[in-house]
Amino acid sequence: MNNLLELDNLQTSFFTREGEVKAVRGVSFAVKRGEVVGIVGESGCGKSVTCKSVLKLLGSNGKVVGGHVHFMGEDLARKTPEQMRHIRGNDIAMIFQDPMTALNPVLTIGKQMSEILIRNQNLGKKAAKEKSIAMLQQVGIGNAEQRYHQYPHEFSGGMRQRVMIAIALSCHPKLLIADEPTTALDVTIQAQILRLLKQLQQQTDTAIMLITHDLGVVAQVSSRVVVMYGGLVMEQGSVEDIFYRPAHPYTRGLLASLPRQGDAGARLSPIEGSPPGLLNPPPGCPFAERCPQRMERCSSLPPMYQIKEDHQAMCWLWDSEVKHAGR
Template sequence: MSEPLLDVRDLRTEFSTDDGIVRAVDGVSFKVEPGQVLGIVGESGSGKSVTCLTVMGLNDPKFAVSSGEVLFRGEDLLKVSKSRLREVRGNEIAMIFQDPMTSLNPVHKIGRQLAEAVVLHEDVSRKQAYARALELLKAVGIPRAERRIDDYPHQFSGGMRQRVMIAMALINNPDLIIADEPTTALDVTTQAQILALLKRLQEDFGSAVIMITHDLGVVAEVADDVIVMYAARIVERGAVRSIFNEPRHPYTWGLMGSLPRLDVNVERLYQIPGQPPSLLNPPVGCRFHPRCAFAMPVCREKDPRLEATSGDPAHEEACHLDGETKSREAAALVATLTAGAVV
């Protein structure tokens, strides 16, 4: 078997605050294969973004301490020099942030910002870099790209700015793209366009993608595999088809039950009770037990291990519930979600 492109092992990231230590990522492990699209889902504060910021080396070292291994093509990015990390960022691994207006420099033209990303990593002339920038603007669907390349970020709509960010991420043909909530601030129509664009470009360029989102609908649209995170840990992971056909963790049931439907008349969406726990002092045992309708005494005492229990070795979940209950509840949820759907 070939070596994974990215192999994250027992990753932990802690932040020092005035109130104490926040364990934002607590023992997370996963792999990304070349060309794979991996979705990471969960509520705000679950550790999705911090996980990927740690992979990129973008946490402030004055406040954050990370441990574990982040092996990119076998090289541990947690141990490399700052200069080596700068070589990797934007060139071999690129990131698309959720708010392009704060990611793009408002006082520089779009073309200059894209060209700088090329010049920083490749030995090319400014003219060649601009030609590459124009090529990518056309690839991501910017109309009249020859004119728009000399515009400033504020002259673009939100959807067009996000397309520029995608162009910037792709401009050096990276092997891995991390997309952090790339459709959050966009309207539904533009979201669909951006997701379709990402999917097409991922296939055209062959890059692996990590898609960070709170929306399981987005994951179903673009991902091959999915990781469900809660309170800084992975609670379930597997192939998208397996997760959607037989979700095995109560938290995943809650996320799926809260998905809006257009083909079924539902008076009120399901809401997971309570709030995510403070990562300053997370609950003992299963971290989801204070909000779980299936919590048992063991859930309040023992932390469940992430393991395969559903007959599919690639589908893992961390839950003390017995297999019969998981299968019954998963089947009931899937039946509800697919009621009235056209197959």
């Protein structure tokens, strides 16, 4: 089986005082072994919730209410909490959004790294320390033996993110989920972190799910892209298809809103309007209210159309009747 991870009609909700928030409403895509898949979309579109659903890290009011999550052929929904604790870190690791707050400020870097190796890899203290130092060296942190004994506040934001990457990769996971790994970093450090992720992925053949709202980040490291909006997948395909042959109006809108090199002074084209609320999501296409090409049938949810092999879009524009009518 070539697919490492398969999401099939995944549905995740949060139950609040106001009602059921349908954060993920039927997401399907796969991640192959050793590939980098970028998951993009506006804030609140369901990117992070999709990935936390894989690891069952939804909190007390979150629940997967439908669909399946298959990892290496096994349904994670059927795993017990104890089995999931073994999978987290060993088989699937996650880099969380903010490196400034993800590390425990009262424990040394070495203590935090060694604890994971002792628990997940059954290493002794000496072996865990040696491996932790080696991982710090692998992610480009100089004076690793000295840094091992330091606290998070003694590291810059970029260095903390490198530590997070070292922790995530220390148990040699088959899948790494990186949730906005460059959000809190300046542009120069962002580029360094992305190069590091790409380099480590090539060295270890670890598959990566890269969650971001930045299409520029996706273009640098991903081979395939999943575009999400309103808790659904709007389009998915190769980087070349998404950037040069976008099939969904939302994807085209995202690309049009990007500043272009050499177009200094040119006006950007924002997407007018706001994303739909997911407490009472619309019955049809969630992008319809903001779409310049909306039509009457957009009031019902379109199926996922196959544009070509490995390129799909959820849009009525690809319906044979609509294309035949010349729309």
